[in-house]
Amino acid sequence: MAEELSDGVIFKPKAEVKNLNFYYGSVQALKNINLTVPEKQVTALIGPSGCGKTTLLRCFNRMHDLYPGNRYEGQILLERINILAPKVDPIEVRMRISMVFQKPNPFPKSIYENVAYGLRVRGENKRSLLDGKVEEALRGAALWNEVKDRLNDLALNLSGGQQQRLCIARALVVDPEIVLFDEPTSALDPIATASIEELMSDLKDKVTILIVTHSMQQAARFSDYTAFMYLGELLEFNKTETMFAKPSHKMTEDYISGRTG
Amino acid sequence: MSSLNLEEIRRNINRRQQINKIFAILGLLVIFVAILTLLGLILEMVIDGHSRISPDFFTSFPSRKPEKAGILAAWVGTSLVMVVTAVAAVPLGVAAAIYLEEYARKNLLADLIEINVTNLAGVPSIVYGLLALGLFVYQFNLGESILTAGLTLALLILPVVIVTTREALRAIPNNLREAAYALGASKWQMIWDHILPYSFGSILTGAIVGLSRAIGETAPIITIGALTFIAFLPDSPLREEFPYISFAWLQAPFTVMPIQMFNWVSRPNAEFHINAAAAGTVLIGMTLMMNGIAIYLRYLFRKDIKW
Numbered sequence: 001m002a003e004e005l006s007d008g009v010i011f012k013p014k015a016e017v018k019n020l021n022f023y024y025g026s027v028q029a030l031k032n033i034n035l036t037v038p039e040k041q042v043t044a045l046i047g048p049s050g051c052g053k054t055t056l057l058r059c060f061n062r063m064h065d066l067y068p069g070n071r072y073e074g075q076i077l078l079e080r081i082n083i084l085a086p087k088v089d090p091i092e093v094r095m096r097i098s099m100v101f102q103k104p105n106p107f108p109k110s111i112y113e114n115v116a117y118g119l120r121v122r123g124e125n126k127r128s129l130l131d132g133k134v135e136e137a138l139r140g141a142a143l144w145n146e147v148k149d150r151l152n153d154l155a156l157n158l159s160g161g162q163q164q165r166l167c168i169a170r171a172l173v174v175d176p177e178i179v180l181f182d183e184p185t186s187a188l189d190p191i192a193t194a195s196i197e198e199l200m201s202d203l204k205d206k207v208t209i210l211i212v213t214h215s216m217q218q219a220a221r222f223s224d225y226t227a228f229m230y231l232g233e234l235l236e237f238n239k240t241e242t243m244f245a246k247p248s249h250k251m252t253e254d255y256i257s258g259r260t261g
Numbered sequence: 262m263s264s265l266n267l268e269e270i271r272r273n274i275n276r277r278q279q280i281n282k283i284f285a286i287l288g289l290l291v292i293f294v295a296i297l298t299l300l301g302l303i304l305e306m307v308i309d310g311h312s313r314i315s316p317d318f319f320t321s322f323p324s325r326k327p328e329k330a331g332i333l334a335a336w337v338g339t340s341l342v343m344v345v346t347a348v349a350a351v352p353l354g355v356a357a358a359i360y361l362e363e364y365a366r367k368n369l370l371a372d373l374i375e376i377n378v379t380n381l382a383g384v385p386s387i388v389y390g391l392l393a394l395g396l397f398v399y400q401f402n403l404g405e406s407i408l409t410a411g412l413t414l415a416l417l418i419l420p421v422v423i424v425t426t427r428e429a430l431r432a433i434p435n436n437l438r439e440a441a442y443a444l445g446a447s448k449w450q451m452i453w454d455h456i457l458p459y460s461f462g463s464i465l466t467g468a469i470v471g472l473s474r475a476i477g478e479t480a481p482i483i484t485i486g487a488l489t490f491i492a493f494l495p496d497s498p499l500r501e502e503f504p505y506i507s508f509a510w511l512q513a514p515f516t517v518m519p520i521q522m523f524n525w526v527s528r529p530n531a532e533f534h535i536n537a538a539a540a541g542t543v544l545i546g547m548t549l550m551m552n553g554i555a556i557y558l559r560y561l562f563r564k565d566i567k568w
């Protein structure tokens with residue numbers, strides 16, 4: 001199975017968004033979105049504030065199900081299963097697709113318990129297995145060396161950047177197929193931002209990444225594909241280099257060059 | 262910026278700061294009046310009663326001679342009733358709050374329940390006493406017992422426990438709930454692993470505030486038929502032989518501290534009024550102790566939790 005973009009770029013799709021509409025009550029926030037997310041690549045969602053990037057991202061793990069009045073129309077296919085179908089339990093979706101939030105949100109528990117939680121939820125309590133997985137995830141999030149001697153310390157004593165990497169470790173520990181990032185560096189200083197970006201570039205060989213970012217440079221620096229959204233619609237999707245070099249929409253061009261946003 | 266302009270700005274700031282100060286002083290004054298009145302009342306009681314407080318006072322049954330009379334039956338009764346109240350009200354109230362806050366759909370029914378719970382908190386306690394008399398004593402035949410008293414007071418403080426627990430649950434930031442859900446937690450896992458541990462301190466405080474109210478209640482206890490003069494103790498909850506605990510005490514007749522006080526105050530012999538003051542002092546001590554425990558526990562559970 002392969003997908004071909006307009007100018008002959010070929011990739012293997014991981015997830016397919018088909019004719020997706022989303023409503024907060026009576027307010028339509030997403031309008032007929034069609035998007036194919038390439039496997040083991042970084043796909044960036046960009047667009048001006050309020051255009052629906054977060055809303056689209058949170059469709060992928062059915063986060064909207066937590067609040068009454070929200071409604072999906074259309075499909076998101078993950079290996080031919082429509083994860084938006086009412087008969088699919090959101091828990092099943094969230095066990096396959098992890099999420100890292102805009103503001104670091106570690107649990108007020110120990111570093112170890114934060115990372116182990118995803119496994120504990122699944123009923124895994126064997127200490128030896130947890131130990132190994134926690135270490136692996138912390139290594140994967142480039143945090144192991146900083147915290148290996150204080151795994152039982154409170155996660156809230158870590159710096160903001162460390163907390164966000166902890167949240168990444170927490171998302172990785174369950175071997176997700178896709179990791180969703182919602183502006184993961186917007187609450188961090190430049191140095192912490194750089195370390196998170198580096199981490200995300202390292203991750204893309206292992207997992208499919210979908211990231212919302214408001215920073216053009218961030219999208220340009222390490223994403224492989226970029227989708228541009230505007231007022232709830234997806235205007236353009238292409239390889240990042242192509243989109244930044246010759247955007248096919250006037251809107252995209254204006255946004256990328258900083259004339260809107 | 263010209264100097265004239267700066268002067269004007271300072272005058273303006275001064276004016277606003279003065280209003281600020283006036284309120285601060287007013288607030289302080291009001292607090293002093295409230296606290297001093299309370300302290301005055303307590304102090305008067307302590308001065309009246311302290312001479313009677315001795316080990317004997319705690320280990321003697323009531324007597325016709327004021328200086329021989331003690332509060333043994335009363336404090337044991339109060340303690341046992343409080344145990345029943347806590348065991349009944351806390352799990353019930355917390356469960357109700359969890360349901361209302363986390364599970365119930367926000368609709369007309371939920372609003373109705375909400376209004377009802379809030380209103381129940383304001384129902385006069387004697388009404389609870391009447392309800393209990395009809396329900397527990399006559400309907401369920403639980404007798405004029407410690408069990409009935411504990412359940413009655415549990416009903417009385419249930420709204421307080423529910424309301425404070427709901428507030429504690431609501432105080433947990435949504436991003437922690439979302440973090441748990443995003444990892445595939447079910448609603449119950451989210452509540453059990455996160456919401457309850459994080460709000461435990463506040464829930465406990467609410468429960469103890471409720472119990473502090475219950476410990477001083479007199480009217481509903483009298484209504485369900487507590488004794489005023491009692492010269493024996495309920496069965497001990499602990500046994501020498503297997504199974505080591507017994508629940509016979511639940512059915513025992515009893516009295517409680519406020520009733521003992523009431524009984525002594527209403528006697529013509531002024532010597533008994535000293536006993537009443539002494540019992541009041543002990544009762545206030547018990548309440549303060551419970552609040553102290555609440556504050557300590559809250560500190561213990563919150564020192565590791567911040568967001």
Ligand SMILES: Nc1ncnc2c1ncn2[C@@H]1O[C@H](COP(=O)(O)OP(=O)(O)O)[C@@H](O)[C@H]1O
Pocket residue numbers: 024027029047048049050051052053054055056
């Ligand atoms: N919970 C909500 N209820 C109603 N409208 C919302 C809600 N969240 C977001 N919106 C609206 O949906 C639109 C898209 O929001 P969002 O996805 O957060 O934008 P972005 O992440 O691109 O800045 C905005 O117009 C916003 O006001």
Ligand SMILES: [Mg+2]
Pocket residue numbers: 053054055212
């Ligand atoms: Mg957003």
